[in-house]
Every structure is written in C-alpha cells, then in structure tokens.
Amino acid sequence: MHVADILRSKSPRTVAIAWNETVGVAAGLMRASNVGALVVRNAAEAVIGMFSERDVVAAIAERGASGLSSKVSQFISARPLVSCRSQDRLAYVERLMICHQIRHVPVIDNGRLVGVVSKRDIAFASDQAGAVQAA
Template sequence: MRISDVVKRKGDTVITVRSDASVTDLLDLLAEHRIGAVVVSDDGQSVDGIVSERDIVRHLQKLGADVLGKPVSSIMTSEVATCAPEDELGALEHTMTELRIRHVPVVVDGQLKAIVSIGDVVKHRITDLQAERDQLSAYIQQ
C-alpha cells in the first residue's frame, strides 16, 4: 500500500499559512477547517515548516498570551518530515511513530501535493481490514 492510496481516498487539499501570519490567524485557520496542523508555505507550494496545535500549546505555556501576536515562523517546526506518493504506507507509519508526529506533507519535486495525518492512516487501515474481513466472510459462506 502506498501514500498515494491514502491521498486518493482523502483528497489532496492542503491548508497553508504564510510564515509572517500571526499565531491568532493560524488559530483561526485551525478552527475554520477543523484541523490539527497547517503547512507553513510562503508561496503555497513549498514546505517552509509545519505548525500544530501542540506547537501552539507549548509556546503558549512558555510565553503566555504574547505568543498570539507573534508570527507563525516563531513557533513552527522548520525541519519537516515529508513523504512521496510512491512511499510505502508502512514506512510512513514507522516515521510517524518514531518521530512522534501526526502530520506529514506529501511532496513531489519539492512541491506540496497533499498532507497525511495519523487519522488518515488509521482510517485507511480500518477500511482495508473491513474489506478483508468481508472477503473472508464471503469465502467462508460459499
């Protein structure tokens, strides 16, 4: 199974935010789209960073409410783990577990194409397991 299989099911829409946007603007995006992380991209195509709810909470604890007026660049993770559509889903699962991350941008030739969350991966696995169960049940009933 490949990353492209997950992207086909979930879609390739990616919400991005500019690095100079405020953390308050970022919070608005997260709430509006009901998502847990946003790719930071100043041109809408490259991956300059990623920022998650966890990043906001950690900086809020450290800096207090002052963090809300700061730019996203001050709290984003700059070294972003990415994957490619042809990568194996198992490798992505391993990366997410080892790095303790929940969101991984899908990149082709340096261009942002999609994002995969741990929820997307789990949903894909559950769907596949249910299909396998149904096939086994049908086989047994023959």
C-alpha cells in the first residue's frame, strides 16, 4: 500500500497554522478541527514543520500557563522537515515515524502539500488490508 491509498479515503482538508501564531491559538484550532497536529507554514506559506498535541504539553510543562502565549515556532519539531510523498509505501512512512518519534507526517508532492498521514491512518489501513486478505 502507498500513502496515496490513504489520502484517497481521507478528507483532503489539512489544517495549518502560521509559524508566528501562539500555542493557545494552535490548541484551540486543534480542538475545533478535531486533529492531533497542525501543519506549520512560514510567512512564504512553505511547510516548515508540524505542531502536535505533544508540543502543547511541552509548552505548558516548560512555561506553565504562560506557555500558551509562546509562539508555535518555538516548539515545532527540529529541522529538517520530515515529510513523505504520496507514492511512498506505508512501511517506509511507518519507519520514518518510528525513527523520528513522530505521529504525523506531511505529504508533499512536487513542493505542494497534498495531505497529512498519521500513525492511526497507517494502522487503520493495515487493519483493513489484513481483513481483506483474511476474507
């Protein structure tokens, strides 16, 4: 299976936030959008990282309630950006996630964001493939 197989069954909507927005705004956006991570874009609209629930926790753990006023850019994952392409195999993306200890990977084809794939997406696709093979 490939990343494109997952993207075909998901909503094409990705939720993004500006790198200079606050952690509090990011947390609210994640809750309102029912997502565990946001794509972070810089001033030029380029994808520069992912901001996850773990990052919200890190901001609060490090700075207390004032962490909510911190900028998203202070807590996004280290560079370089870990991403994949829609043609990549799920096993490859799963190894990326394990290697980098992340749960969400932006899917970028020809420099354009086309979606986000999560560990849950991969687990669900693997379960579905196993169920089809067992039938």
